[in-house]
Amino acid sequence: MTTNAVETRPVAPAPAADEPPRRPKKAQRAWDEVPRWQIYLPLSIYLVFTLVPFYWILLFALRPAGSTSLVPWPMTFEHFEKVWTERSFGTYFENSVYVGIATLVMTTLVALAGGYALARFDFKIKRGFMLALLCSQFVPGALLLVPLFQIFAELSMINSLGSVIIAETVFQLPLSMILISNFIKNVPYSLEEAAWVDGCSRFRAFVTIVLPLLRPGLIAVGSFAFVHSWNHFLFALMFLSNQEKQTIPVGLNTLLSADSVDLGALAAGGIIAAVPVVVVFAFIQKWLITGFSAGAVKG
Amino acid sequence: MAQAAAVAKKPAPPRRRRGSATPRRLPYLLIAPAALLMLGFIAYPVISVFYYSLQDYNPTKPWRNGFAGLDNFVHAFTEDPLFWDTLVFSAKWVVVEVGLQLMFGLALALIVNQTFVGRAIGRALVFSPWAVSGVLTSAIWVLLYNSQTGITRYLADLGIGEYGTSWLSDTSTVFSAVVVADLWRGVPFFAILILADLQSVSKDLYEAAEVDGASRVQQFLHITLPHLKDAIILSTLLRAVWEFNNVDLLYTLTGGGPAGETTTLPLYVANTSVDAHNFGYASALTTVAFVILLFFSIVYLRLSKFGGDNK
Incomplete structure (x- = not known):
């Protein structure tokens, strides 16, 4: 679907590591595309693992002491000043x-x-x-x-x-x-x-x-x-x-x-x-x- | 003059400015600063470690200092159960960390090597923990693992687990907890190196394989993996040494505890010298660590074919 990819240079399809093979439908294109979900699903899961810790430290830095809110609001910079x-x-x-x-x-x-x-x-x-x-x-x-x-x-x-x-x-x-x-x-x-x-x-x-x-x-x-x-x-x-x-x-x-x-x-x-x-x-x-x-x- | 410059690969420049060193001496002058720094601050300390390993040396107990022979080593191998514990933990730590980092790093590199919308930002985010320091990683995961306000509290709100769970102070969970924290920072290392190497795989190979009807798994096994082999072996070895040596994360996250559960040999050395000031014993432990590292470096030199081609 997304043949109009952002990248200018198409990259040869390296296979996803842990996915079963899917036969290319036809060899009409020199490189077939990996199904999108096989990219976005594992990537999203990994991103959650990567980004939650970053979010966590931002949350603690920006919310007032003693707050248990999961969003840093009201926002405070008191910790930074201190x-x-x-x-x-x-x-x-x-x-x-x-x-x-x-x-x-x-x-x-x-x-x-x-x-x-x-x-x-x-x-x-x-x-x-x-x-x-x-x-x-x-x-x-x-x-x-x-x-x-x-x-x-x-x-x-x-x-x-x-x-x-x-x-x-x-x-x-x-x-x-x-x-x-x-x-x-x-x-x-x-x-x-x-x-x-x-x-x-x-x-x-x-x-x-x-x-x-x-x-x-x-x-x-x-x-x-x-x-x-x-x-x-x-x-x-x-x-x-x-x-x-x-x-x-x-x-x-x-x-x-x-x-x-x-x-x-x-x-x-x-x-x-x-x-x-x-x-x-x-x-x-x-x-x-x-x-x-x-x-x-x-x- | 030109004959004198035969040491240089190519003939010397036809005209040389006054004051420039002759090519015979030039390479030595150029490596001199590096060589002096490394002699003074790596070679000399290493030798002095060997020397102190044979001494009783503790600045806080100067009356006991003196030659000790092999006492420090005998003590380590026969009387110090902690020493064996740290050896075992070091092995476990290195194998588990490097194995998991390689697995996830490889998968991640293969994914972000695809062409897809949002690839640039995806790569940047996935790689981002790589540059985070050991101490900062500890700070982040201390916040996450905190028993009162950490992630367990919110999981408990959702009905998962119990309130007040502290993964870092429970001996049954502390290992997984530090492994996950170090994975968070370590996976991008492999992902970056493998991605760099993936970009040099010839596209023609895949196209040819595709024409021959090779499945994606077959392509991976027969094209990608053989191409990556050298890079994987070398980065695995380097990473293993790094994981063995690096004490920042464990020192600050658990301090080696609870009850010495997470003490690697280098961390034990650091604790023995920084906290207990038992420099002689720490030097003996360091010597043991050097022997282990020596083994790794010989393997590394063999595999990197040192001197085989003109490196």
Whole structure:
């Protein structure tokens, strides 16, 4: 029925996973359509599962304390005001923004340099370095809390956002570098060489020719770094004991672990935590799948 | 000069600006920042974990610190029932979570890969929990599972279940409760990766299969699944390691309770070091976890054919 689909490019019919086969009526069309209900029914059920929790937190954030109404009406912003000032989410938010942006910048720059070396050169320790990158993806930060704490204590960086920024960057690096080197490999080397012939330095050729082509990949990697450091909380919990320095996830954890949880404040705090992530993803969504399929598939 | 640059895949540029590094040194300079960071903040900590695993080390009880030999390991394997419990729970947690996430993620990817009205918004909504943090997931599900004002109250209003049911504090329901909460966030991971891979299946294959009268299930089994095989194996393995390692959700949702019912090995380590400050013992437990992870990473390297083609 809906042959006038929104999409401009028809997609080959992949079969629904758990539905019995229905013989195509006739092969007059090159690809037959899956019955609509086989798409909309499971999708709707899954969407209910996905969206009810989001609705639930919105409901608690917006309805007055003690209300049991299932719609957030009368609407109130008292929980947001309370969490932002009394529970210091304003400060936490600022700290999280610093950590997120600094991690994004550091991860992208360091991974770009390393990724370029991996994509364009053969050098002695390359194999060993790749092996180290792949293996370090298996080393969990959670298991290194104690030695990391000691290192940062040695460097007098406990209670400084720098410790969290370094730790987040380090654990983002391996994957980011592998992804970026794959993106760079997809850019033909001859483009750079042509620029050298025209008298460009290697660096300038990279910046003017390669970098613009890496945009989807860099956006994917950078937003991962940002979102990951925004969301992650163990490092901040461990390295930042001073309340002034803490980040949003630690603030949420404090609300969660209180003896009697203030549900309205928790919900409002959760929404504050989610907003930047939602904004980032709304902005980058179209690059994300491209970035993934370009970089990750051969990874 | 050009011979010196033989390390580079291609001959060096005919003219080089002054001040630029020679190609022989350039790759090392480029990986230096990453290598230094990883040496200092991954390799060194890993080695120090091995060192501390042989020590009694507790900053709150400095008088007992010192060399302990294998005592920590002996204690873990022979005297600490909690250690075995956490190992068993870790295995159960990883298998159940990854299995269900893969199943639902695959089905979901196949659905949103179809052409239908509202596909873009459908995809965005279905994928949306993916970026939600472990702590926020906990916050959301604490609200949902709350015994007084959570979903059970409204279900009870409809005559389903009883008032005051608290799924998170009952040992018989807590496992399903945390599994569902983590599924909510984890399914989109597989859905996104599989969808990305689905888009590279050649349409001609399906058309040919259709001409030959292959049913949709046959097409799935003989075209789609073989194409997805590598992506599925690798993402499953990575996800298994991730589910094993990631403690955010369990730490904040249940804290490993009730009664240690939901403590994975890494969570036990985190609790032992953060709360009990028993760093020596925590390091020994970490070493055990590393051995498990080492096994996974060897499998991963084998499967990803490391070094097989020019990666």
